[in-house]
Amino acid sequence: MASYIGSATPRVDGRAKVTGEAKYAGEFNVPGLVHGYVVESTIPKGRIVRIDPSGALEVDGVIDVLTHRNRPQMADKDDAYKDEVATEKGSPYRPLYDDIVLFSGQPLALVLAEDWETARVAASLVKVEYQKAPHVTDLHTERANAFAIDKPEKPRGDAEKAFASAAVRHEAEYFIPTEHHNPMELFASTAIWDDGQLTVYDKTQGVQNVQQYLCGVFKMKPDAVRVMSPYMGGGFGSGLRPQYQVVLAVLAARALKRPVRVMLSRAQMYALGHRPATIERLALGAKSDGTLDAMTHEAIAVTSQFEEFARNDTGWGNLLYRSPNAKFEHKLVKLDVPTSCDMRAPGAATGVYALECAMDELAVALKTDPVQLRLQCYSDRDQGADIPYTSKQLRECYREGAAAFGWDKRKAEPRSMREGSDLVGWGMASGVWEALQMATTVRIVLTANGHAEVATAASDIGTGTYTIMAQVAADMLGLPIDNINVKLGDSTLPQCPLEGGSWIASSVCNAIANTARAVRGDLLKLAIGMKDSPLAGAGVDDVALIDGKIVSRRDATRAVSIASAMQSGTADRITREEANKVAEDKSHARNVHSAIFAEVKVDEQLGVIRVTRVVNAVAAGRILNPKTAHSQVMGGVVWGIGMALHEETLFDHRFGRVMNANIAEYHVPVNADVHDIKVIFVDEPDEMVNPLGIKGLGEIGIVGVAAAIANAVYHATGKRVRDLPITLDKVIQFN
Amino acid sequence: MTPFQYSRANDVADAIKQIATDPSAKFIAGGTNLIDLIKYDVEGPSRLIDISHLPLRSVEPTSAGGVLIGAMVPNTDLAYHPLIEGRYPLLSRAILSGASQQLRNMASTGGNLLQRTRCFYYYDTATPCNKREPGSGCSAIDGVNRINAILGTSEACIATHPSDMCVALAALEATVHVTGPAGARIIAFADFHRLPGNTPQRDTNLEPDEIITAIELPPKGFSANYSYLKIRDRLSYAFALVSVAAALELDGDTIKEARLALGGVAHKPWRSTAAEAALLGQRTDATAFAKAADWLLHGAKGYGHNNFKIGLARRAIMRTLDQAARGTPQSNSDKKIR
Numbered sequence A: 001m002a003s004y005i006g007s008a009t010p011r012v013d014g015r016a017k018v019t020g021e022a023k024y025a026g027e028f029n030v031p032g033l034v035h036g037y038v039v040e041s042t043i044p045k046g047r048i049v050r051i052d053p054s055g056a057l058e059v060d061g062v063i064d065v066l067t068h069r070n071r072p073q074m075a076d077k078d079d080a081y082k083d084e085v086a087t088e089k090g091s092p093y094r095p096l097y098d099d100i101v102l103f104s105g106q107p108l109a110l111v112l113a114e115d116w117e118t119a120r121v122a123a124s125l126v127k128v129e130y131q132k133a134p135h136v137t138d139l140h141t142e143r144a145n146a147f148a149i150d151k152p153e154k155p156r157g158d159a160e161k162a163f164a165s166a167a168v169r170h171e172a173e174y175f176i177p178t179e180h181h182n183p184m185e186l187f188a189s190t191a192i193w194d195d196g197q198l199t200v201y202d203k204t205q206g207v208q209n210v211q212q213y214l215c216g217v218f219k220m221k222p223d224a225v226r227v228m229s230p231y232m233g234g235g236f237g238s239g240l241r242p243q244y245q246v247v248l249a250v251l252a253a254r255a256l257k258r259p260v261r262v263m264l265s266r267a268q269m270y271a272l273g274h275r276p277a278t279i280e281r282l283a284l285g286a287k288s289d290g291t292l293d294a295m296t297h298e299a300i301a302v303t304s305q306f307e308e309f310a311r312n313d314t315g316w317g318n319l320l321y322r323s324p325n326a327k328f329e330h331k332l333v334k335l336d337v338p339t340s341c342d343m344r345a346p347g348a349a350t351g352v353y354a355l356e357c358a359m360d361e362l363a364v365a366l367k368t369d370p371v372q373l374r375l376q377c378y379s380d381r382d383q384g385a386d387i388p389y390t391s392k393q394l395r396e397c398y399r400e401g402a403a404a405f406g407w408d409k410r411k412a413e414p415r416s417m418r419e420g421s422d423l424v425g426w427g428m429a430s431g432v433w434e435a436l437q438m439a440t441t442v443r444i445v446l447t448a449n450g451h452a453e454v455a456t457a458a459s460d461i462g463t464g465t466y467t468i469m470a471q472v473a474a475d476m477l478g479l480p481i482d483n484i485n486v487k488l489g490d491s492t493l494p495q496c497p498l499e500g501g502s503w504i505a506s507s508v509c510n511a512i513a514n515t516a517r518a519v520r521g522d523l524l525k526l527a528i529g530m531k532d533s534p535l536a537g538a539g540v541d542d543v544a545l546i547d548g549k550i551v552s553r554r555d556a557t558r559a560v561s562i563a564s565a566m567q568s569g570t571a572d573r574i575t576r577e578e579a580n581k582v583a584e585d586k587s588h589a590r591n592v593h594s595a596i597f598a599e600v601k602v603d604e605q606l607g608v609i610r611v612t613r614v615v616n617a618v619a620a621g622r623i624l625n626p627k628t629a630h631s632q633v634m635g636g637v638v639w640g641i642g643m644a645l646h647e648e649t650l651f652d653h654r655f656g657r658v659m660n661a662n663i664a665e666y667h668v669p670v671n672a673d674v675h676d677i678k679v680i681f682v683d684e685p686d687e688m689v690n691p692l693g694i695k696g697l698g699e700i701g702i703v704g705v706a707a708a709i710a711n712a713v714y715h716a717t718g719k720r721v722r723d724l725p726i727t728l729d730k731v732i733q734f735n
Numbered sequence B: 001m002t003p004f005q006y007s008r009a010n011d012v013a014d015a016i017k018q019i020a021t022d023p024s025a026k027f028i029a030g031g032t033n034l035i036d037l038i039k040y041d042v043e044g045p046s047r048l049i050d051i052s053h054l055p056l057r058s059v060e061p062t063s064a065g066g067v068l069i070g071a072m073v074p075n076t077d078l079a080y081h082p083l084i085e086g087r088y089p090l091l092s093r094a095i096l097s098g099a100s101q102q103l104r105n106m107a108s109t110g111g112n113l114l115q116r117t118r119c120f121y122y123y124d125t126a127t128p129c130n131k132r133e134p135g136s137g138c139s140a141i142d143g144v145n146r147i148n149a150i151l152g153t154s155e156a157c158i159a160t161h162p163s164d165m166c167v168a169l170a171a172l173e174a175t176v177h178v179t180g181p182a183g184a185r186i187i188a189f190a191d192f193h194r195l196p197g198n199t200p201q202r203d204t205n206l207e208p209d210e211i212i213t214a215i216e217l218p219p220k221g222f223s224a225n226y227s228y229l230k231i232r233d234r235l236s237y238a239f240a241l242v243s244v245a246a247a248l249e250l251d252g253d254t255i256k257e258a259r260l261a262l263g264g265v266a267h268k269p270w271r272s273t274a275a276e277a278a279l280l281g282q283r284t285d286a287t288a289f290a291k292a293a294d295w296l297l298h299g300a301k302g303y304g305h306n307n308f309k310i311g312l313a314r315r316a317i318m319r320t321l322d323q324a325a326r327g328t329p330q331s332n333s334d335k336k337i338r
């Protein structure tokens, strides 16, 4: 039997998704379901003086209006609201807790009605009177109030001095605006209250995180709360923390003793977390031989007034480029907005964008080819921790990516390549992310008929977790993939971390391997117990499960079928639950890498930019499923196109409000913006990173893409645009 | 949102009768704009009178040599109608550059004329807006106004009319057939939409109790030398920052007649008789095009974020005229500017 691991296996949940059989959080219907609609604040800061729900209560079909004044009890300590991803410092937001307004779009009331339309109509009749307070939402005007976060990256040498005396210098600021995730599926929760037992269908990337959070907020026993999220219509980080609608749904279900669904509108989702607007300053100093001598990376990012959210923006240079002198600084600015949150490659999407644009500018200053510069500065060690990598095939990424792109035909001079009325530009960048593994437990139930259920509390946020788990389990158990049933997204299943950070594939698959080994051990015991067993004397690692049989690795003719082994032991099922082994070993750095090459065509007169080609060469260890992996990276590239050219949450700072809170005006790339994308997986065997050699590739697809495009735009036009998105009016001075 | 009644109109007379009895009622055709506005609480009609079943769905040649388009003809059907593709390709291209396939399938010819502005503040009831709430102020003038107007603006409002189709209809000098309690009348396209002035709440000169029944195209379609160029922030499914409809009648390389209209820059499709006159008798070259652009953009004024539109419009006008003159109209399917 051919191996499923490494083969382009179609999604096992594909049929359920296209037929509508796969249900999402807002689709679980129960008799007597009550619908909640949120009334949000229209001001960013102040107090609620009065909420008048009378207009809403008069509407036929309205059951109640919940506000901070009449809601059921909730915990009153910060700790109760701290979910797994909560920031270390600060007080997590408490929905409907008190009269204080912390951001525009904050939920102030929940209108509950027999149907959703009635709730929505009634919500518009709730009157809120505010006492406004002065607010700030603009990072640029508030940057003077930035404060440093506690644990900055360690400096090396004296970066300032080295920069001052460097032969060639580049120094600049880059800017990334606020961006929102905009997953297709709206945030929704359906809470079912049944005599003290609570079942919640929630849109989340971590059912157990939400379960623990709800236990804290509502002071409930773990046994009494079950959270489920079998499918998710995109998360991208927006579903890592419990979102406020789940609290509202549970509050209402408790108050009414009825099942309640709260679904947010698209506009309301712009008051959830977001990628923080960030200013990045890079100062790079090189010797005349083109090696780096000084690297300074500073970031100033937005957080809310009540929590300090920060991700690693500045440390990536340590992983990519050798520099004896380096300095890093990460600051935050508190604004009257919701707390920023993780969004696809948090920290790296922004930090590496700035770093890789700066490297391009340095290459120009040095009159060196951008790939050449990166090879000259290539680091075989994580300089921050001063350790080597378990594997790092980034050189190969540059080589294969450049070859596939045809980089050698590039003319160095900006504006030197043309096609009709278009200026043609070629740019490149590097990408880097972490290869993490988190403690995970997987349960396998193998039945005598040769079927297995494989279960853990992970969420499949659309990346293909169901599919890779089925592939790995099928291989490890020696069964056809159709005989594997994967169960996910239920807090009562074995422990699993949040789906994020690109760690799920490595975590769940290594846990499957361990659990499958335990199952194999049980089967072997049964087989050995058979009369004249051909496997007598074999140990668990001397045999493998292949084609429904327990087979000696040394002599394939010595085998016992799984069915007869189980029959002989009168076992109708074998149930095992094991965890992966998360390496404590800190002697090696674990990372994934990529090299991105982009071609843009820019109309010389009109400034219209098209990204006509992108090659993304990725080294991410073992690729479990080239098909879903390709989609994942391609999606990252498309998002990178959006980050480079389209995405921006537009604020009117006078009102402290988002002005383009809908997907007609918040632009993401559409088909016409996406041309030729080639994804290459560079061979990277790695037995050190974890037993299966899996590094994960959720995030890496987007990292560096915006930089490659920005660098290509410079190469095409000679114009360096350092604030995203690169719109036509930034490329051309029209007036 | 306000609850509303729903009724269907059986025929045009019934539609007029229904709207006359209920001044806060609204017609609904494709609903692609009105429904959004209701959801955003910008519109709150007491009744929706569904006119989408009215027998106004034909595209027919007129005895005068033009074409009469029923108000309920979906945008998609109109764009692909052989009479339009063949004789008025400018209109076809303009329609296909707008919205998305799904929206064009729903959107009606009449509704397209009456779609409201995309000004961000108009849709956000938490902010002042004279168009939504006369007298409350214009948030866009000193606000996020990248998408707003540069021509024909007023102190009260700097909104644009967002339609692509209307830019082509303006250039083609279509007329709008309407019927009301006082009978039928025909409105020249240039007189249909209004400038904001002191009454930005009124987009058009259509009376609230009137219904659009048809659009009439005059015989001249400029099918040899035309182009519709739309410049936007992504390559499809975005409203125009600036769009240009150009139609020329040539004698060799001399211009015998010219039509030029801009979208995305004003409260209505923007034309200038001086600009078109300046092209008459000229050779199809950059000098003539630049002069026309200057005339057309005469008096243009930026409000900060949208300053670039003036220069962009100038270059877009020149490019579109060039495309029209060369007979290489901008295509909608390859997303490349020609």
Ligand SMILES: Cc1cc2nc3c(=O)[nH]c(=O)nc-3n(C[C@H](O)[C@H](O)[C@H](O)COP(=O)(O)OP(=O)(O)OC[C@H]3O[C@@H](n4cnc5c(N)ncnc54)[C@H](O)[C@@H]3O)c2cc1C
Residues within 6 Å of the ligand: A664, B026, B027, B028, B029, B030, B031, B032, B033, B034, B035, B036, B051, B071, B097, B098, B099, B100, B103, B106, B107, B108, B109, B110, B111, B112, B113, B114, B115, B162, B163, B164, B165, B210, B211, B212, B213, B237, B238, B239, B240
């Ligand atoms: C996301 C999005 C993107 C879009 N992009 C573009 C674009 O790029 N370019 C573009 O041109 N358009 C674009 N549109 C707008 C779209 O073209 C219009 O919404 C559509 O043409 C309106 O037609 P409708 O039939 O749906 O109108 P409706 O929404 O049904 O009606 C609009 C208004 O017209 C009135 N009305 C309708 N028909 C009549 C009639 N016969 N007589 C009197 N009154 C009438 C209604 O009462 C209502 O006030 C976009 C729309 C959306 C939602």
Ligand code: SF4
Residues within 6 Å of the ligand: B117, B119, B120, B121, B122, B128, B129, B130, B131, B132, B137, B138, B139, B140, B141, B148, B156, B157, B158, B159, B200
């Ligand atoms: S430009 Fe017009 S529509 Fe926009 S805010 Fe001002 S008045 Fe309202």
